[in-house]
Amino acid sequence: MNFFYQSLAQASSLPNVVAGQDIKLKPDLILGHDGTWPKVLTAWKNSGYKLTDQAKVMVTLDHAYPAPSIxxxxxxxxLYQLGKEKDLKLYTHGEGVLHQVLAEEETLSPGMIIVGADGHVATAGAFGVLAFSLSAEQLITPLETGYFTLIVPELVNITIENNPRANISARDIALKILGTLSGEIKGKAVALSGSYFEQASMDSKMALCNxxxxxxxxxxxxxxxPEKGEGLDFTIDAGSLEPMIAVPPAPTSVLPVKNLEGRNITVAIIGGCSAGRLEDMKVCASVLEGKTIHPQVTLIITPASRTVANQMDELGLSTILRSSGAVIMPPGCGPCPGKHFGLLSPWDKAITTTIRNSPGRIGSEDAEIYLASPLTVAQSALRGKISEPRQ
Known part of the structure; x- marks a missing residue:
């Protein structure tokens, strides 16, 4: 068996597993945040918040902190009260977005099993973790029993070879995959390997899995x-890629940035769980240092965690970014969930490093959202137009 099926077999105490098989897994960690946990608590009340001794639970306030509504x-x-009663591990003082706080605060290792009521728990896959997204209602079973049922997915192997050019980031590689292989990876587990990862930073690995x-x-x-032979196999040459951008209404509607060169924008967003790590902040500051963003553009920057924010301060990045006209938000999700910290009007055209560009994601359903890399977003904020980052 390869790594994926071997890890599932071990976690389910079975000699082997195959695609399509129903298995019972014990997660090493259960994740949540204030975006989905109101629904979790509503469903969990039915059992009087029964919690198995086997469950290790971590919850962050990152979608709506400080609270934008009553x-x-x-x-x-x-949540404070329940966390005290059940000894949940809560992060309630602006520590940052769930996936970044997890990487900073927990010891993550290959083959570890994680479940969470969030669509992007696979960010932990950068560490070789097998992380599965559950609905708020589905999360009740592992909370109460310490186990969850998984229909073993088929596997897709994507080998990424060679070093990218200087104007290409992990986000561009991820967008390339979404634009060309979304039909192949849908409903499947994706194993990533190849020579690209020999030089890729952990920040880049997290951005790709995210x-x-x-x-x-x-x-x-x-x-x-690479472990070929089990499932579909694809190879991507990172050295031949160009900057990519996702156009409305879906992250899978991907084009080269050059195809949209010159299109006006009014909002630029960098940060959150997808591109709010120190590597991203350094890229942004390198573009904006000594310059001023376009007068028609609002540039919103959200560090992924308090640790990242502190590092930005220590390195002088915060001063550079603010001096350019950018607004730095508290660590967390920022505008991405569409709750506060920079909602879009019907007339806005936003270029962002967030994870979704469906209508209404960050405010008005009539706003346009384009997904790109931090480098592309920063350069576009300077010009007031979608701009392909040059070599």
């Missing part, structure tokens, strides 16, 4: 060496 604040208070669920991947993870 109902959000009421949920915060309800975005692939938008193409329907059940999970995505990085393995040291």
């Amino acid at each position: 109902s959000d604040r009421m949920f915060h208070q309800e 975005l692939l669920p938008e193409g329907g991947a059940v999970t995505a993870f990085i393995i040291p060496t």
Whole structure:
């Protein structure tokens, strides 16, 4: 068996597993945040919040913190009380977005099993973790029993070879996959490997795994060496890629940035779970240092965590970004969930590093959202137009 099926077999105490098989898995960690946990608590009340001794639970306030509404604040208070009673591991002081806080605070290792009521728990796949997204209602079973049922998905192997050019980031590679292979990865597990990962930073690995669920991947993870022969096999030459951009209404509607060169924008967003790590902030600051963003553009920057924000301060990046005209938000999700910190009007055209560009995602359903890399977004914010980053 390869790494994926071997890890599932071990976690389910079976000699082997095959695609399509129903298996019972014990997760090492259960994740949540304030975006979905109001629904979790509603469903969980039916058992009086029964919690198995086997469950290790981690919850962050990142979608709506500080609270933008009375109902959000009421949920915060309800969660505080429940966390105290059940000994849940809560992050309630602006520590940052779930997936970044997880990487900073927990020891993650290959083959570890994680479940969470969030669509992007596969970010942990950068560490070789097998992370599966569940609905709020589905999360009740592992909370109460310590186990969840998985129909073993088929596997897709994507080998990424060679080093990209200087104007290409992990986001461009992820967008290329969404644009060309979304039909192949939908409903499947994606194993990533290849020589690209020999030089890729952990920040880049997390960015890549983070975005692939938008193409329907059940999970995505990085393995040291290619394991072909089990499932579909694809190879991508990172050295031949060009900057990519997703156009409305879906992350899978992907084109080269040059095809949209010169299209006006009014909002630029960098940060959150997809591109709010230190590597992204350094790229943004390198573009904006000594310059001023276009007068018609609002540039919103959200560090993925308090640790990243502190590093930005120590390196002088925060001063560079603010001096350019950017607005730095508290660590967390920022505008991405569409709750606060920069909602879009019907007339806005936004270029962002967020994870979804469906109508109404960040405000008005009539706003246009384009997904790109931090480098593309920063350069576009300077010009006030979608701009292909040059070599």
